[in-house]
Amino acid sequence: MSASSLLLFRHAIKFHSIRQFHITSRVFQQRYYTKKHEWVQMIDNKNEVRIGISDFAQNALGDVVYCELPSVGTKLNRDETFATLESVKAVADCFMPLDGKISKVNENLKTQADLINKSPYKDGWIVQAIIEEKNKNNMENILMNEEKYKEYLEKNKNAADH
DSSP: OOHHHHHHHHHHHHHHHHHSOOOOHHHHOOEEEOTTSEEEEESTTSSEEEEEEOHHHHHHHOSEEEEEOOOTTOEEOTTSEEEEEEESSOEEEEEOSSOEEEEEEOGGGGTOTTHHHHOTTTTTOOEEEEOOHHHHHTHHHHSEEHHHHHHHHHHTTTOTTO
């Protein structure tokens, strides 16, 4: 195969792969939400979840300027405070959506707390935690899926504590 044919072949492969649609487990994983606007997402079908605050919450909070993170290894029960966020408007606690043990914190938030505002679901996650199998299998009954969360926001948009 000549150099120009090889180049055209490589270009065709790149072009072809761009046109394909791939669904990976990471893209398709569903988020679950609390009434206090934290979100949870499974990580690769293990018992590890990633936790952050919703887009609604970061918008209501305003520009986040500081994030106090827990220590790795900390065991927390559902509804216990796992992080504190300071914004130009207020200080807000983040509450654990499920019982778990902190396995990782987003170190980037120590110097770039505004990642929570810029990308609350991707780069602005706050912690990762190991949860029990029973919580993993029962997540839909404990938390709201995306559709139910949107309904919850709509229903409570005029509530004072929302």
